[in-house]
Amino acid sequence: MKETLDSISKLGWAFIGSLISLIVYIVLERFKNRGALFSFSRKFNSLGTSINDSFHGNIKVLYDTRIVKHLNFVTLNITNESNSDFENVVVKCWVDVNSQFLSFNAFHDNYRTNIKLEDNFYEERNRRVNEIDEYNAQKNEGDIDPQEITNNYNFILKNLEWNVPVWNRKDSVTFNFIIENFNGEVPILMHPIEKKGIKLIEAESIDRRNTRLGKWMIILGHLVYALCVCTILFSENIEKKDLIIFSILGGLSLWIGLLLYKIFEYIKSFFK
Numbered sequence: 001m002k003e004t005l006d007s008i009s010k011l012g013w014a015f016i017g018s019l020i021s022l023i024v025y026i027v028l029e030r031f032k033n034r035g036a037l038f039s040f041s042r043k044f045n046s047l048g049t050s051i052n053d054s055f056h057g058n059i060k061v062l063y064d065t066r067i068v069k070h071l072n073f074v075t076l077n078i079t080n081e082s083n084s085d086f087e088n089v090v091v092k093c094w095v096d097v098n099s100q101f102l103s104f105n106a107f108h109d110n111y112r113t114n115i116k117l118e119d120n121f122y123e124e125r126n127r128r129v130n131e132i133d134e135y136n137a138q139k140n141e142g143d144i145d146p147q148e149i150t151n152n153y154n155f156i157l158k159n160l161e162w163n164v165p166v167w168n169r170k171d172s173v174t175f176n177f178i179i180e181n182f183n184g185e186v187p188i189l190m191h192p193i194e195k196k197g198i199k200l201i202e203a204e205s206i207d208r209r210n211t212r213l214g215k216w217m218i219i220l221g222h223l224v225y226a227l228c229v230c231t232i233l234f235s236e237n238i239e240k241k242d243l244i245i246f247s248i249l250g251g252l253s254l255w256i257g258l259l260l261y262k263i264f265e266y267i268k269s270f271f272k
Contacts, residue, residue, distance in 0.1 A: 036082035038193060039203040047071035049184050063102055063180065070184040071102075072177075076191055077109075079172040079203070089164040089195050090118055095179060099187035100157035103178040108164075110171045121161035128152040 048061040049070045060067050078091065095101065106115035117125070135149050145153075164173055179187045193200050 036080070036084045036086070036198050038078055038198055038200045039081050040076060040078045040191065040200060041203040042077075042189065043075045044186050045073045045075075046186075047073055047178070051184075063178075068102075068180045070181045072179045072181065072187055074177040074179055074187070074189060076175040076177070076189065077172055077203075078175075078191075078193075078200070080167050080169055083169050085169055086167045086195070086198070087165065089167045089193060089198070091162045091164065091173075091175070091191060091193055093160040093162075093175065093177075093189065093191045095158050095190075096188035098183050098185070099179050099181045101160060101177055102180050104160060104176065106162050106173060106175045108171065109174055110168075115162050115164055115173060115175075118161040118163040121159075125156060128155055132156075 049059070050061045050067060051059050053059075061071055062068070063071060076093075080086065091106075107113060108115060116122070129152075132149060132152050135145075162175070167173070175191070177189070179189070181187045191200075
């Protein structure tokens with residue numbers, strides 16, 4: 001039994017050394033690339049599509065009395081996954097050439113407060129709206145819109161910019177859009193964060209997260225079990241209670257793997 005305990009002690013110290021090495025590696029990697037991590041998720045919900053069908057009949061989708069080809073309600077959620085707080089974070093959104101924004105809003109999930117459009121963008125948007133209104137007031141029937149007016153329409157209907165005054169760690173902001181697509185397809189929505197030190201990535205799905213968790217549970221659990229087996233193989237005097245202990249450890253290997261994985265994830269969270 002003494003030899004068994006000595007072997008366990010040696011293996012334990014070896015494991016602790018490996019754990020410390022892993023922590024040092026994580027720290028160095030995080031400090032090498034210290035960009036704050038933001039994650040996003042998107043949901044596209046079709047509201048309706050206008051079609052002409054000789055069998056089923058014609059279906060018309062209206063938005064403010066205007067017939068539209070295809071409407072989508074899109075939700076964009078962005079979370080500050082880092083351990084840093086930020087001020088005046090600008091989120092820019094735009095859609096593809098075959099789509100346009102019809103309605104939009106944004107709010108802070110944690111405080112339920114509305115997020116306003118970025119000041120400079122808001123002023124530029126209003127300026128272009130006024131130019132369009134002035135042109136339409138003087139426009140004659142059949143006139144072709146000049147390129148400047150077309151550019152104004154594209155700017156207003158395809159671009160948005162918000163300014164989030166304070167974006168604390170672990171807080172999230174939700175953006176809602178009603179988007180029209182002229183081809184009856186799912187629109188393409190782009191939404192970069194143009195601020196130094198922030199990296200925006202797609203949030204991991206629940207299925208993918210559970211798959212990764214299960215994989216590491218098995219790997220770490222079998223690693224613990226392998227250490228137990230090695231202890232038995234290198235021990236000369238094995239008692240019955242030693243086998244019982246190792247059997248219990250083998251049965252709990254997956255739970256031990258889960259515990260180790262949670263410890264690693266907790267340590268990593270400090271360096272996001």
